[in-house]
Amino acid sequence: MMNKSPDAIENLIKRLSKLPGMGSRSARRVALHLLSDKDMRLQPLEQALAFARETVDKCSVCGNLDVHDPCAICTNKHKDASKICIVQSVGDIWAMERTGFYDGHYHVLGGVLSALDGITPEKLSISQLLHRLDNAGEIIMALGATVDGQATAHYIAERVRKTHPDIIISRLAYGVPIGGEVEYLDDSTLATAMKSRSHF
C-alpha cells in the first residue's frame, strides 16, 4: 500500500506547476480537474505518460524525438539527406515540418551558446554535427535571430569551414513576415529586415 500522505494533492500541484507555461494557479486548476474524475481523466493521462516514457526516445542521428531510432525524418527516403537544417530544439523541427516547405534533414543542437548561462560548445551537440557532415552539401542555420543564436551560428560555421570547406552554409532570411504590416513589426525585426534587404 502506498503511504496515504495528506500531501498527495500538494505534491501533484507542485509537479504540475513545474511544467512550461504552468503557474501555480493553473496547476491547481489542472490538479482539481484530474482528481475530480480519476477514471476518466487521471488514469488515461497516467497511461499516456507511461507509454511515452517507454516508447519515445531521442534520435541518435539528429536529436529529434520519435518512437523509432533513427527517427522517421532521418529514414524518410523523400527527404534530401545532403541538406541539414540546424535548429535549437525539437519544437523547431515540428514548426518547420508543419510548413511542409523543407525537404531535408535536421540537427537539434539542444540550445545555443551562452556565456551567461554557462552553455559551452561541449554542452551542445556540435561534435555530433561535425561527425555527420561527410555526405552533406548544405547546412542551413535556423537558429533564433538573437545575439546568442547568431553567435552560435557563426561559431558552427567557422568549425564547419575548417573541416568541410566545400559545404554551403546558409541561414534563414529574417524579415517581414508574409502578410505582416511594416507598421506593426517590432523594432528589431524591422531593423534586421532592413539590414538583410535584397535587390528587387
Ligand SMILES: [Zn+2]
Ligand atoms: Zn533523426
